Amino acid sequence: MDLEYFDGDQRCLGVLELPDPAKFPGPRPAVVAVHEAWGLGDQVRRRAKMLADLGYVALAADIFGDRYIPLDPPEAFKIIGDLAADAPKLRARVAAAVAALKAVPQCDGRIAAIGYCFGGRTVLELARSGNPDVRAVVSFHGALDTPAPAEKGKVMASVLVCHGAEDELVPHAHLNAFLDEMAAAEVDCQTIAYTGAKHAFTNPEAKGQLMSTIIFHERTDRRSWAAMQAFFADVGLG
Template sequence: MQHETLTYQADNLTMKSELFFEPAAEPRAGVLVFPEAFGLGEHAISRAERLAALGYVALACDLHGNRELVDDLQQAIGLLQPMYADPSKTRARAAGALQALTARAEVDASRIAAIGFCFGGTMSLELARSGAGLAAVVGFHSGLATTAPKTDARNIKARVLVCIGADDPLIPPEQRAEFEAEMRDAGVDWQMHLYGKTVHSFTNQMAAKRNMPDAIRYSAEADARSWASLQELFSETLA
């Protein structure tokens, strides 16, 4: 497997993302992998490597610029505040990654997906809402809210899958219902998979370090099921 660091500019930041792919004769589908709020760490990188092993060109994307990675939850939330206040900043950082990926000769720019975890899932959805030419979007335990649900979802070209813990206190039923209405009203091809007895960060095996089991907890079952759902969607959209 080949691995390169891609450096590019986005939202007035220098982004340092990690590209993974197996050598091949023809361009292949590409996948953006956006990380949790803490920044680009091992979780997102390992998922990009798994995607590359499946035959995709995968870019594990920098979130905060200069590959900044924090461990404290409140510090991570603080770093996200400018993007929560102005979603155009979120979209700009995602668009920069998209441009960097599609510029690669290894990538078929007509077959691109974006996935993300926690805030990274929100980032994938915001990229889709911007009208980006994506074939598929997958959000794992991702925030679903947006600032312009009545209009922006009409720009979505991708098939959308969100995988959510049914007991996730950070993504309550009200937010899920609003997202459902947003997708339905815009005529999006969408799915929402709910996992019982599952809360936030269910894909991250290091979730226990937060010591918040009622809100943040790994689930091997939900992790496996959601990843299988991603592969099924990709077989439909990126083949």
């Protein structure tokens, strides 16, 4: 179902998926799922449904606002580039989704966030912001660089990064800098680098048609989803 919420004057239109109350009675932990550069489309909707099937209240967030879908890759890259360069704006936009999810009656107050590609960057910015409502974030093939690195003692969420070891869009220098950033800020962070995996390894529609490094990798998709579930159980979101 659609869930309308606002970031200031910006209307956002997410998609809410609820677990089967017969199978998962009572309030449940909740997860915000953040889309790739292409906007709130089939990939993140499918993930929200998968989360609901696991017993989570899931919101596929609308980061662009008004559920806007970019017309072409150049426009998509312009939108995400502008948001990536403005950490306060990006953090506020995803925080609005967290607040909207927290207000859903079926949510028990335990909230995590996951994201794909641009969404991975977004949930890492959410963690860096120190949002007190978020217990854990998971980035799947997300960008790791930031204009506003994490500060020691500020990050409350545990972090899991699922990274394609052969992702040419996220160079090893960014990975090394991210690991140094997390260590310096004393963040509870796990980072898994999957050999054989490039960018967008979770998306079956990614077949290298846009560029050779944007391609699905079934084994890593399966393993990273299992890693997410184990991570959630470990931090009290199982």
